[in-house]
Amino acid sequence: MDCIFCAIVNGDIPSKKVYEDKFCCAFLDINPQAPVHCLVIPKEHISSCNEINETNVSVVSHIFTTIPKIAKALNLTNGYRIISNVGEDACQSVKHLHFHILGGAKLTDKMG
Ligand code: AMP
Numbered sequence: 001m002d003c004i005f006c007a008i009v010n011g012d013i014p015s016k017k018v019y020e021d022k023f024c025c026a027f028l029d030i031n032p033q034a035p036v037h038c039l040v041i042p043k044e045h046i047s048s049c050n051e052i053n054e055t056n057v058s059v060v061s062h063i064f065t066t067i068p069k070i071a072k073a074l075n076l077t078n079g080y081r082i083i084s085n086v087g088e089d090a091c092q093s094v095k096h097l098h099f100h101i102l103g104g105a106k107l108t109d110k111m112g
């Protein structure tokens with residue numbers, strides 16, 4: 001399967017990793033939309049939030065218990081935003097589940 005984020009997990013494509021464990025990793029977005037912009041992904045290929053199910057949801061809950069630690073490591077002490085784009089209307093460009101973590105400044109209150 002031709003997946004850029006699986007290639008990052010495998011080390012075939014370089015990334016600026018800020019966190020990694022057995023189940024997930026986080027790396028800086030190549031095209032940052034905020035002073036701090038990283039992506040948190042499961043190591044397992046899941047295409048989007050639409051493909052979360054009873055079997056793979058444990059990695060998603062793991063990611064959500066890990067995000068506060070990643071945010072702390074990135075010094076996002078004043079808050080941050082978590083976004084996951086799903087499908088065409090949300091402009092999902094990489095079909096491997098990822099959570100954008102945005103912060104480091106006051107963000108716009110418009111989300112769409
Ligand atoms: P989305 O549009 O929600 O699918 O988000 C995909 C994100 O992946 C975008 O913010 C891209 O800038 C980012 N991205 C694409 N390729 C890379 C890469 N090689 N390293 C880091 N971030 C990437």
Ligand code: ZN
Pocket residue numbers: 003004005006007044045046095096
């Ligand atoms: Zn993948």
